[in-house]
Amino acid sequence: MGDQHVLGNYGARALTMVRGAGVYLWDEQGQKYLDFTAGIAVCSLGHAHPRLAAVLTEQAATLIHCSNLYQNPWQNQLAERLAGLSGLDKAFFCNSGAEANEAALKIARRYFAQQADRRTEVISLPGAFHGRTMGALSITPKPKYHEGFTPLVPDCHTPATLAEVPGAISERTAACFVEVIQGEGGVHPVPLDVLQAIQQRCRETGTLLVVDEVQTGVGRTGTMFAFEQAGLQPDIVTLAKGLAGGVPIGAVLVREQVAGVMGAGSHGSTFGGNPLACAAALCVLDELAADGFLARVKAVGQYLGERLQELGSEVSGRGLMWGITVPDAQAFVRAAAAAGVLVTAVGDQRVRFVPPLILEREHVDELLDRLQALRVSGGR
Numbered sequence: 261m262g263d264q265h266v267l268g269n270y271g272a273r274a275l276t277m278v279r280g281a282g283v284y285l286w287d288e289q290g291q292k293y294l295d296f297t298a299g300i301a302v303c304s305l306g307h308a309h310p311r312l313a314a315v316l317t318e319q320a321a322t323l324i325h326c327s328n329l330y331q332n333p334w335q336n337q338l339a340e341r342l343a344g345l346s347g348l349d350k351a352f353f354c355n356s357g358a359e360a361n362e363a364a365l366k367i368a369r370r371y372f373a374q375q376a377d378r379r380t381e382v383i384s385l386p387g388a389f390h391g392r393t394m395g396a397l398s399i400t401p402k403p404k405y406h407e408g409f410t411p412l413v414p415d416c417h418t419p420a421t422l423a424e425v426p427g428a429i430s431e432r433t434a435a436c437f438v439e440v441i442q443g444e445g446g447v448h449p450v451p452l453d454v455l456q457a458i459q460q461r462c463r464e465t466g467t468l469l470v471v472d473e474v475q476t477g478v479g480r481t482g483t484m485f486a487f488e489q490a491g492l493q494p495d496i497v498t499l500a501k502g503l504a505g506g507v508p509i510g511a512v513l514v515r516e517q518v519a520g521v522m523g524a525g526s527h528g529s530t531f532g533g534n535p536l537a538c539a540a541a542l543c544v545l546d547e548l549a550a551d552g553f554l555a556r557v558k559a560v561g562q563y564l565g566e567r568l569q570e571l572g573s574e575v576s577g578r579g580l581m582w583g584i585t586v587p588d589a590q591a592f593v594r595a596a597a598a599a600g601v602l603v604t605a606v607g608d609q610r611v612r613f614v615p616p617l618i619l620e621r622e623h624v625d626e627l628l629d630r631l632q633a634l635r636v637s638g639g640r
């Protein structure tokens with residue numbers, strides 16, 4: 261069956277995936293692939309994880325959805341777990357990363373709407389990606405993503421360089437959005453001194469610091485959140501992707517004093533935080549809390565980072581989130597798929613590796629064996 265009735269926004273897609281198990285996917289021809297995309301940093305426990313599958317089956321047979329008209333014990337439990345893990349106080353649940361950032365924007369605007377200075381300005385970083393809905397797009401500075409969609413949300417600004425960001429934050433700024441590692445921007449860690457200077461400036465000016473952990477959160481970088489490694493104390497954190505292992509979910513974690521502005525009726529989502537998604541997320545958090553899980557992400561990730569030096573240059577990342585520079589990223593992705601490995605391009609010359617968090621050293625060796633022909637040791 262063809263995709264003639266599917267909107268063309270994703271372009272041509274050559275492969276059809278029909279099944280997964282662990283770190284592997286199979287296409288409709290029965291071809292097996294080592295999956296270093298994990299559904300774009302989503303399938304944290306890999307594919308067809310037995311415990312996640314059992315939790316979903318049981319939850320589907322109990323209660324999938326009941327809306328936010330009623331108390332939801334799974335949502336309450338997930339909010340409590342995330343508060344404990346993050347040090348923040350309250351959670352709002354939605355269904356995607358863009359929605360989480362959208363909610364964070366609204367929370368920041370509303371926080372200052374209730375203050376004497378009514379700030380509206382929002383600052384984001386060059387190279388940032390926060391999503392494709394109008395608000396999230398307005399703080400995602402890539403011109404190509406804006407084409408045909410202007411005017412965007414007013415008073416959103418992105419300085420030309422990272423070094424200019426702290427200086428751009430003033431008493432007019434409601435919020436500054438940062439990623440600790442810019443994933444869609446090419447897997448580029450934002451230098452720690454820049455992040456620290458931004459935090460310092462946010463404190464001096466009373467600006468809210470929003471850390472977008474949609475891609476880096478939930479163990480991806482070897483700790484539960486990447487902000488822990490950067491010494492940040494955010495006012496708001498956004499999550500999505502890996503949180504429920506592939507079931508759509510988004511979350512906004514908010515410091516108490518800020519959360520107070522979101523009274524009844526201020527925001528909402530029909531599906532957000534439904535029992536199915538929350539049960540899946542609780543299962544993912546249980547697995548990540550198991551002895552040695554995050555330590556293994558760190559150790560296997562470090563090994564992956566070392567071995568990726570054999571495949572490209574400017575290797576950067578942390579945990580199980582890495583990017584490399586190659587002469588032609590699209591050609592690399594195609595050649596890798598032909599060799600049985602799935603990776604994604606994030607830029608003309610950047611290739612991203614974001615495997616399931618259950619990856620083992622032997623899978624890294626398999627990656628290198630399969631991509632033997634693509635090794636560019638002379639190209640660095």
Ligand SMILES: Cc1ncc(COP(=O)(O)O)c(C=O)c1O
Binds near residue numbers: 359390391443476
């Ligand atoms: C850092 C970051 N924020 C937000 C988003 C948007 O998430 P979604 O595609 O779930 O809307 C992404 C997606 O890649 C992301 O990497």
